[in-house]
Amino acid sequence: MKITANEIKPGMIIEHKNDYWNVLKTQHVKPGKGGAFNQVELKSVVKGTKLNERFRSNETIEKAEVDEKKFNFLYIDGENCHFMDNSTFEQVEIPKSVTGEQYKLLKENLEVSISFMEEKPISIELPNNIECTIETTDAAIKNQTASSSYKPAILDCGIKINVPPFVESGEKIIIDTRTLEYVKRVN
Known part of the structure; x- marks a missing residue:
């Protein structure tokens, strides 16, 4: 799905340079000279590398197709966070490395959105x-x-x-x- 550079928000997954990227931070910049742009900090979903990129306001970006489901947080054991789907009672395990520092904010029964790409969990979104x-x-x-x-x-x-x-x-x-x-x- 095509979106404009101004619509990029933290937590989105976008396709860029033949890879999938998780948007960490965005900042809209309107310099005195030249056109406005969106300064975006990205983290590769596959490799874990980071990239800072500038997108002009009129550019279009491909938003990745991901499945989002609501889960409740259960517990952390060592290197993994465990979540449960309230409707199917299916449990999913996500490594702490995927969550970044967000795993420290997880509390029992906290509802989060987990994004899946090809049945693999790639990111979690906490309440704001x-x-x-x-x-x-x-x-x-x-x-x-x-x-x-x-x-x-x-x-x-x-x-x-x-x-x-x-x-x-x-x-x-x-x-x-x-x-x-x-x-x-x-x-």
Whole structure:
């Protein structure tokens, strides 16, 4: 299926240079001179290599045909994550290497979308926002405005992110799973 370069979003699988690529990040750039383009970070589904590519806004890209199914997360054993289809109770095993850092955010019974290409799982998509707990964070520095600075924090799952100065250790927050950035504090 053909799509324009502006429609490329993180999590998509595209065909490019005789390979299948998972879109990791996109950034739309409109320079002062010349035409607009989409700067895209790609990771090869087959080889695992990364590639940064620029697509002009008027270019068309082939979106790969993938089957997406909803699964619930069960557990992690060593190097694999286990998921179950709620309708058929079929279980699927996916190596941690396919999920990247996302496996750290998996919680029991969390519903995810798994993309399959030729019956082989190639990527998982988590809900856009997930609730996490701050394990440790630095103390806020006085006279620092919330808009100007963030401080480092470690989540209960081991992921390091930056949070506003008013967030303390032990608090629950919502993070964006696509960018691993702070969204809001949960009351």
